[in-house]
Structure formats: C-alpha cells, structure tokens
Amino acid sequence: MEIKKITDKLHELIKRYKYACIVLLIGLALMLIPTKQSKQLKTEAISPSATIQETLSEESLVQILQSVEGAGKVKVLLSIGAGEETVYQTDTQISTTGENNDQTTKTVIITDSQRSESGLIRQVNPVAYKGAIVVCQGADSPSVRLAVTQAVSKITGLGTDSICVLKMQ
Numbered sequence: 001m002e003i004k005k006i007t008d009k010l011h012e013l014i015k016r017y018k019y020a021c022i023v024l025l026i027g028l029a030l031m032l033i034p035t036k037q038s039k040q041l042k043t044e045a046i047s048p049s050a051t052i053q054e055t056l057s058e059e060s061l062v063q064i065l066q067s068v069e070g071a072g073k074v075k076v077l078l079s080i081g082a083g084e085e086t087v088y089q090t091d092t093q094i095s096t097t098g099e100n101n102d103q104t105t106k107t108v109i110i111t112d113s114q115r116s117e118s119g120l121i122r123q124v125n126p127v128a129y130k131g132a133i134v135v136c137q138g139a140d141s142p143s144v145r146l147a148v149t150q151a152v153s154k155i156t157g158l159g160t161d162s163i164c165v166l167k168m169q
Contacts, residue, residue, distance in 0.1 A: 065134065065151060070144040072137030073168060078156065081130040088119040131162040139167035 014021060058076045065074040089108040094101060108120040132152050138144040145165045152163045 070138040074136040077133045079130040082128040085125040089122040
C-alpha cells in the first residue's frame, strides 16, 4: 500500500514538472556525448612573459612617434625605475606557543605533467618607468610637443611632468 502511494505521488510530480524533467534529461544526455578532444590533455607551462604584454622598447616608441604629423626624426630615451618583477604565491602559517609566535612562509610549488616543479606565479609587475626624454625635429611647434607628450604618456604610463620633449639640432 505504501509503495503504491509513493509511486502515485512520484507519477503526479512527474506530470506536474514534466518539462523540467525533460530539460534535465536532455542536459544529462548532452553531458554524456563524447567530444572530439583527445584523451590526453596537453598542459603547457605559461611563461611569465607570455602572461603580460611585451615591455615597451625605445625602437618601437620611436617608430610610433615618427608617424606623428610634424614630428620628423625622433630619438627617445626611457629611464627605467624598476624592472619586471615576478611575485610568487606563498602560504603563511602562524603558530602560537605560550608567549612565542612563530611565522613560517613557504612558496607554493606546482608540478606539471613532466614532473618539473616551479613556483606558482601570483602576478607579474611590469617595468616601471621614471622618465622619458624625446628629441624630435618638430619640437618647436607646441602642437607637436603636446601630441608627442600625450603619446609617450599613454604608452609608458608616465605623467606629463616626467616627459621632456626637446628640439633636435
């Protein structure tokens, strides 16, 4: 008798929620369909330089600035404050014994499929520039100076007070 009541309630629930059950069954069926991926997963180690954009080189900046209308021939000198810095993920354990507090910090190490170990990179800080000097033929024009200063500021992240635009001899 109990089983019949349970099956009747189950049958009633299925009738009430038949569309939800159909969607659920279709979703389960789609999850079971094999994909065209190979059985072995390829894992490639991502180098820190691949995770961020390449650092700005003076040559590429010169090429960009020479295309500014009226700039003419351009030379650039960038002053680097700090080079690229890699920050690794760490685990910190603090143990308290009586009046003593001991703190242990360890770098998180990961192992890839070839069993090579490397530190887990949390972030890579890009190169920080301190200043820029731009020497160009068209620097006697205020509009060219403004355009060059704005371009260097946007590319390097420097403030306009850290950029000096001078006229070339």
